[in-house]
Amino acid sequence: MAINLLPMATQSLLWQVIRNDAAKTDEERQELLNSGELGFGKIFTDHMVDICWSERGGWHRPRVQPYGPIALDPAAAVLHYAQEVFEGLKAYRHADGSIWTFRPEQNAARMQRSARRLALPELPTEYFLESIKQLIAVDGAWVPTAPETSLYLRPFMFAKEAFLGVRPAAKVNYYVIASPAGAYFTGGVAPVSIWLSTTYTRAGHGGMGSAKTGGNYAASLVAQQEAYENGCAQVLFLDAQEGKYLEELGGMNVVLVTRDKRLITPDSDSILEGITLDSVLRLARDRGYTVEQRPVTIDEWRQGVDSGDIIEAFACGTAAVITPISEIKSAEFGIWMPEIDASDRVALSLRDELTGIQYGRIEDRHGWLTRLDA
Numbered sequence: 001m002a003i004n005l006l007p008m009a010t011q012s013l014l015w016q017v018i019r020n021d022a023a024k025t026d027e028e029r030q031e032l033l034n035s036g037e038l039g040f041g042k043i044f045t046d047h048m049v050d051i052c053w054s055e056r057g058g059w060h061r062p063r064v065q066p067y068g069p070i071a072l073d074p075a076a077a078v079l080h081y082a083q084e085v086f087e088g089l090k091a092y093r094h095a096d097g098s099i100w101t102f103r104p105e106q107n108a109a110r111m112q113r114s115a116r117r118l119a120l121p122e123l124p125t126e127y128f129l130e131s132i133k134q135l136i137a138v139d140g141a142w143v144p145t146a147p148e149t150s151l152y153l154r155p156f157m158f159a160k161e162a163f164l165g166v167r168p169a170a171k172v173n174y175y176v177i178a179s180p181a182g183a184y185f186t187g188g189v190a191p192v193s194i195w196l197s198t199t200y201t202r203a204g205h206g207g208m209g210s211a212k213t214g215g216n217y218a219a220s221l222v223a224q225q226e227a228y229e230n231g232c233a234q235v236l237f238l239d240a241q242e243g244k245y246l247e248e249l250g251g252m253n254v255v256l257v258t259r260d261k262r263l264i265t266p267d268s269d270s271i272l273e274g275i276t277l278d279s280v281l282r283l284a285r286d287r288g289y290t291v292e293q294r295p296v297t298i299d300e301w302r303q304g305v306d307s308g309d310i311i312e313a314f315a316c317g318t319a320a321v322i323t324p325i326s327e328i329k330s331a332e333f334g335i336w337m338p339e340i341d342a343s344d345r346v347a348l349s350l351r352d353e354l355t356g357i358q359y360g361r362i363e364d365r366h367g368w369l370t371r372l373d374a
């Protein structure tokens, strides 16, 4: 059966909004939003987006509907063959109350690339942007106001067709859910310890590493468990072929900073092309840093720290923003990053600049923000 995976010529979709009768009251919502640490991904808003796709009808029946369970046939292809992709971006509340998001067209484009790799239909960028605006139109009050909090948006798409043969599904649904979020790591911006996995890899050449798909995260969990057992917050993966080149963390990209103002980050076809990473590299270039996106070995990191050449390392991603790395631990060795005052950390000053733009405190000179509530 031929399956058309190209984006349909985009015509505007007619949205249906079904209000949640059991939506939280203003007081209930405020209580949830103000109940101390929001953490990450623990509470959800009152509504969600749902758009259907079928081979015959393309994208259709776009809806905002009450947040709630999704009915799936036990034979739904996603439950068996993991044909799924997702995205992650945030809505930020500015001081004047307006709501903005950061480079959403990049998330839309990445979701299209992920979808191509997973033989899923591509959601046109206009539909992606509209889906987020529609959700914010009903759940905008869930975008928190406390410093450094945001509403994390999670678009995702999966194979819903009930069919056990192994082939791309002819019925797919796209959803967006939203979750008020604070810091991803419990220690906030305090430097984190990272576990270097020498047993497990995440992805290899020609695999799905550069797609944002559940399988990559499933592959990371056992290593993540090892990280927790060793007192680490995240796991760092090396390349699958030689086991010596840096790839990325379970849910973030990794960057090294040198004394002579270089930022070094791995170049590999099996890691996720991070939008935070791309933005941070841009901001660093603006400051006169040289950016090196190239293969980088764990030995180079170790020797660079020993020689005093590498002075900082950090993790970056939508959920984690920018978080300094204090040490790398592995079964065989450790790398201890030099102790630096927070005020001297490039990672933290880049974080301040990035979040300054996202929260509207600093001029958006690259045109990265999109308003969601107007």
Ligand code: PLP
Pocket: 088, 248, 249, 250, 251, 252, 253, 272, 273, 274, 275, 276, 277, 316, 317, 318, 319
């Ligand atoms: N790498 C992985 C595996 C991720 O899950 C993420 C988070 O989305 C990133 C990198 C960083 O990507 P972004 O900055 O676009 O959030």
Ligand code: COI
Pocket: 087, 088, 089, 250, 251, 252, 317, 318, 319, 320
């Ligand atoms: C994100 O940052 O959006 C991610 O998907 C990473 C994950 C740790 C939640």
